[in-house]
Structure formats: C-alpha cells, structure tokens
Amino acid sequence: MPEGHTLHRLARLHQRRFGRAPVRVGSPQGRFVDGAAAVDGRILRKSHAWGKHLFHEYDGGNTVHVHLGLYGTFTEFPAADVDDIPDPVGQVRMRMIGAEYGTDLRGPTVCEVIAKAEIADVIARLGPDPLRPDADPAPAWARITKSRRPIGALLMDQSIIAGIGNVYRNELLYRHRIDPFRPGIQIGADEFDAMWTDLVALMKVGVRRGKIVVVRPEDDHGAPSYREGRPRTYVYRRAGDPCRVCSTPIRTVELEGRNVFWCPHCQS
Structure with a gap:
C-alpha cells in the first residue's frame, strides 16, 4: 500500500x-x-x-x-x-x-x-499527518501513552498517525532501537518526540525523492535492497538476513495482520 x-x-x-x-x-x-x-x-x-x-x-x-x-x-x-x-x-x-x-x-x-x-x-477519523505543516503530534502522543497495544501496531493505526505504512513503521522503530512489541504506555515522551521529529524528516525526503530512504550513510553498504531499484532498509523484508549494524539475523512475525520486522539485539 x-x-x-x-x-x-x-x-x-x-x-x-x-x-x-x-x-x-x-x-x-x-x-x-x-x-x-x-x-x-x-x-x-x-x-x-x-x-x-x-x-x-x-x-x-x-x-x-x-x-x-x-x-x-x-x-x-x-x-x-x-x-x-x-x-x-x-x-x-x-x-x-x-x-x-x-x-x-x-x-x-x-x-x-x-x-x-x-x-x-x-x-x-485520522491522526496528525507528519507531512502537513500544521501537524500537531500531541493527540497521537496522548493516545499512545494510554495504550497497552504494541507500539508497532499503534504506528500503523491511521487514526493515531496518518500516513505511516509498513516500511516507515519498521524502519522508524529500528532507527530508534525500540522493540515493536513494547506497549505504548512504556514509550517515553522523549522517545516519542525523537521518533516524530525523525519521521517528519524521513517522510519529507520521501516526498522530495519519491523513495523511502531510511538507512544512514554510514550503514548504507553490504547486502543489497530487498528489491532492485529500492534503497536499502535496515529490517523491512530482510527476515533471516544479518542486521546491518550488529549482524544478528532479522526476525519477522505477523502483528495485527501485517508483518513486522526487527533486530532482536538492536531493539531489545
């Protein structure tokens, strides 16, 4: 999608x-x-x-x-x-x-x-859109901090934040070393603020370049992307492949109907 x-x-x-x-x-x-x-x-x-x-x-x-x-x-x-x-x-x-x-x-x-x-x-019916200049993340944070659902599921809920899909969800959590199964109530305010700021920047790059670019320059090497012509990802669609940072095999399971990908070492 x-x-x-x-x-x-x-x-x-x-x-x-x-x-x-x-x-x-x-x-x-x-x-x-x-x-x-x-x-x-x-x-x-x-x-x-x-x-x-x-x-x-x-x-x-x-x-x-x-x-x-x-x-x-x-x-x-x-x-x-x-x-x-x-x-x-x-x-x-x-x-x-x-x-x-x-x-x-x-x-x-x-x-x-x-x-x-x-x-x-x-x-x-939608949450704030990180790409809109008037976006206010406060309502999203208010819902996340009260929820026991996994943060990996909350980020995909369009009523909480509008526009995040499976690539941004998985890659954002990896970039901030957050376990996708951690309940929303256990996400700190500083962690959420950092994720929101990063998400805004990443999605602006996506608009400008027409591609989802999430891997930092220092990590942009090694195994190719999951699909020809796509930029590399840290975890998305890399199940079983070594983490680009620690070499631990990437894992995947289904979470509320969509596959979630994560590094069990970096995101522990």
Missing part, C-alpha cells in the same frame, strides 16, 4: 498538471460515472493529501476523494495532442485530462465525490 509521501507527491503533481484549469473527467470502467459527471469540465481548485487520502477540490463545491488502498495507482500520459490520447487500458476507474497531461486511476479502494464540508469528516 502506498505510504503518505506518495499521496503528497501525487497531490503536488496533480496541482501542477491540472490545477486552476478545467479538467475533463470520465470513468471508462463505468463504476464512477455519476461522480465523474459531477466534476467533469470544472476547474480543479486544489489538490491536497492527508495521510493516505487524496482530495481534488473542484469549482462548485464537489471534491473527489481517493484512497489507493493496496492496489490503486495513477498512470500519466501526454494529452496536448487530442489525436494522440491513448485509449484506456484495463479497468480505469477515473480518467482526468487537462491541457497537456492526462492520468488514469486504476484499482483504488475509494474513489468518490463528496461535498467540501465532508472533507473534515474524513480528516476527523
């Missing part, structure tokens, strides 16, 4: 490509016909993200709300020459076409039109 930095990159890209101009919106797949018609030809006033949720606010008060989920993706194509616009391929839920670019949305968990006032209802 795309993590928060991906949605913020998309929001910025869509603002550049389609913002402040009329946009043609359709649904080749047919599952978003009414929603597309509600915004087709309208001016896209603002594109922005909160956690893993993307919002396109159109002139007239309607907003397209997208959550990519596990399989959702946007693909872009040139649209300056109307004769060269490609036919939709596959199950395209929503197609947007501007003056120079177009984009196709496939496989989202959510693609709906809501009133502008309903944006607040979506956001009310």
Whole structure:
C-alpha cells in the first residue's frame, strides 16, 4: 500500500498538471460515472493529501476523494495532442485530462465525490499527518501513552498517525532501537518526540525523492535492497538476513495482520 509521501507527491503533481484549469473527467470502467459527471469540465481548485487520502477540490463545491488502498495507482500520459490520447487500458476507474497531461486511476479502494464540508469528516477519523505543516503530534502522543497495544501496531493505526505504512513503521522503530512489541504506555515522551521529529524528516525526503530512504550513510553498504531499484532498509523484508549494524539475523512475525520486522539485539 502506498505510504503518505506518495499521496503528497501525487497531490503536488496533480496541482501542477491540472490545477486552476478545467479538467475533463470520465470513468471508462463505468463504476464512477455519476461522480465523474459531477466534476467533469470544472476547474480543479486544489489538490491536497492527508495521510493516505487524496482530495481534488473542484469549482462548485464537489471534491473527489481517493484512497489507493493496496492496489490503486495513477498512470500519466501526454494529452496536448487530442489525436494522440491513448485509449484506456484495463479497468480505469477515473480518467482526468487537462491541457497537456492526462492520468488514469486504476484499482483504488475509494474513489468518490463528496461535498467540501465532508472533507473534515474524513480528516476527523485520522491522526496528525507528519507531512502537513500544521501537524500537531500531541493527540497521537496522548493516545499512545494510554495504550497497552504494541507500539508497532499503534504506528500503523491511521487514526493515531496518518500516513505511516509498513516500511516507515519498521524502519522508524529500528532507527530508534525500540522493540515493536513494547506497549505504548512504556514509550517515553522523549522517545516519542525523537521518533516524530525523525519521521517528519524521513517522510519529507520521501516526498522530495519519491523513495523511502531510511538507512544512514554510514550503514548504507553490504547486502543489497530487498528489491532492485529500492534503497536499502535496515529490517523491512530482510527476515533471516544479518542486521546491518550488529549482524544478528532479522526476525519477522505477523502483528495485527501485517508483518513486522526487527533486530532482536538492536531493539531489545
């Protein structure tokens, strides 16, 4: 599932490509016909993200709300020459076409039109987003410090902090030498503050570079990444491989439906 930095990159890209101009919106797949018609030809006033949720606010008060989920993706194509616009391929839920670019949305968990006032209802269900300049971590800390759930589970709870996915969760805990199974009530205020500050910085790098970069330069060597083209990680998807710092084999188990990875020595 795309993590928060991906949605913020998309929001910025869509603002550049389609913002402040009329946009043609359709649904080749047919599952978003009414929603597309509600915004087709309208001016896209603002594109922005909160956690893993993307919002396109159109002139007239309607907003397209997208959550990519596990399989959702946007693909872009040139649209300056109307004769060269490609036919939709596959199950395209929503197609947007501007003056120079177009984009196709496939496989989202959510693609709906809501009133502008309903944006607040979506956001009310989410925790603070580290990538938003007005983010206040206090509500997240208040919930963590009262919870007996493992910190590894709490960090993935979008109602506590919005935008963290499995890579940032595992890597953040490793960088701060915190056992993912330690209860929230045992996390100190200084530890939380340090993690939040680090998370903000890491996710900003993700927005800027389009990649999750978490390994410190002095540790960025040895075994390659878990996937070609991806930066190295400390623990994510490295089960059984030696820790980059202490050489202890990385472990993994399922925690509330998702695999958690950790070094039993560095994070003891």
